[in-house]
Amino acid sequence: MRVADRGLDFIVWEWDPVEGATAYQGDVGYPRGTFVPPEKEPPPVWLEEPIFRLDGLSPGASVYLFVRAARETAGRVELGPWSESSGYVWTETEPLPMPACEDMRGIAEGLRMKVVLGWDTTPIRVWVEPAFPDFVREQVAVFAAKLENHLGYPVLDATVTDDISTADIQVVYKKGVRSAAASNGMTPPAVLMNPSKPHDEIGVSFIEHEASHLFGMGHNTCRGDVQPDWVPMSMRLSCGDWAPNGEHLLGVVPSDLDTIGCIFPEEGP
Numbered sequence: 001m002r003v004a005d006r007g008l009d010f011i012v013w014e015w016d017p018v019e020g021a022t023a024y025q026g027d028v029g030y031p032r033g034t035f036v037p038p039e040k041e042p043p044p045v046w047l048e049e050p051i052f053r054l055d056g057l058s059p060g061a062s063v064y065l066f067v068r069a070a071r072e073t074a075g076r077v078e079l080g081p082w083s084e085s086s087g088y089v090w091t092e093t094e095p096l097p098m099p100a101c102e103d104m105r106g107i108a109e110g111l112r113m114k115v116v117l118g119w120d121t122t123p124i125r126v127w128v129e130p131a132f133p134d135f136v137r138e139q140v141a142v143f144a145a146k147l148e149n150h151l152g153y154p155v156l157d158a159t160v161t162d163d164i165s166t167a168d169i170q171v172v173y174k175k176g177v178r179s180a181a182a183s184n185g186m187t188p189p190a191v192l193m194n195p196s197k198p199h200d201e202i203g204v205s206f207i208e209h210e211a212s213h214l215f216g217m218g219h220n221t222c223r224g225d226v227q228p229d230w231v232p233m234s235m236r237l238s239c240g241d242w243a244p245n246g247e248h249l250l251g252v253v254p255s256d257l258d259t260i261g262c263i264f265p266e267e268g269p
C-alpha cells in the first residue's frame with residue numbers, strides 16, 4: 001500500500017490489485033492521541049478499485065488505513081484477511097501552513113490581542129492571584145527564562161508584579177475551569193485557572209499554553225478545536241495532554257519560542 005496523493009485535507013492510498021478480487025474494503029483508523037471520538041470513526045467502506053480517497057481531514061491529521069480483498073462468487077462474498085499491522089500506513093496530511101515570521105505579529109494584531117497591541121518592548125508583566133500556590137509563579141519564571149535564553153532578550157518579566165494595575169496579564173481563579181483557559185476580553189487579559197489539583201495532575205507549564213493564546217497563538221491540528229487562522233502553536237504546546245508519548249505537559253518547544261520572538265521582535269513593533 002502506498003500514498004498516491006495527499007493535500008491539506010485529503011489522502012489517497014493505492015495498492016496492488018489482488019488476484020481474483022472483485023472488490024476491496026478499506027477501514028480508516030486514527031492513532032491514539034488525535035482526539036477523534038471512536039463514534040466518529042467511519043465503518044469500513046466498499047471499494048471497486050484498489051484505490052481509496054479520504055477527504056475532510058484537518059491539516060496535519062494522522063490516520064492509517066487497513067484494506068482487505070473481497071471476492072463475490074455465486075451470490076457469496078468471501079473476504080480476505082485485513083492487511084497486516086506491518087502493512088498499514090500511517091499517513092499525515094500536509095501540516096498547517098506556517099506564516100512567515102514578519103506576518104505573525106500582524107495575525108495577532110488582527111485578532112485584537114491586547115497583550116500584543118499594548119506591547120512596547122517592555123517585558124510583559126504578570127500578576128498572579130496571591131492565594132495561588134507558588135508553582136504558578138515558578139511557571140512564569142521558567143517561561144520567562146526559556147524565552148530569554150532562546151531569543152537573547154527578555155519578552156516576559158520573570159518576577160510577577162504585586163500591583164495588578166501595572167500588569168499586562170493577570171492569572172486568576174475561575175470556577176469550573178478544569179485546568180486553565182485564557183481570556184483576552186478581561187482587563188488586563190487573563191489566564192483563568194483552577195489550581196486546586198496537584199501540580200503534576202494539572203500538567204506543568206500550562207501558563208505557557210494559556211499565555212501563548214494571549215499572544216495570538218492557536219491550537220494546532222492535533223486537537224478537535226484547531227484554530228487555523230491563529231499563529232500555530234507546536235503540536236506539543238497545543239496538545240500536551242494528549243501527546244502520543246504520554247507526557248502530561250503543555251509547554252513550549254523551540255519553534256514556539258521562535259514564534260513568540262516573531263510576535264514580539266527585539267526591535268519592537
Ligand SMILES: [Zn+2]
Pocket residue numbers: 209210213219
Ligand atoms: Zn488552549
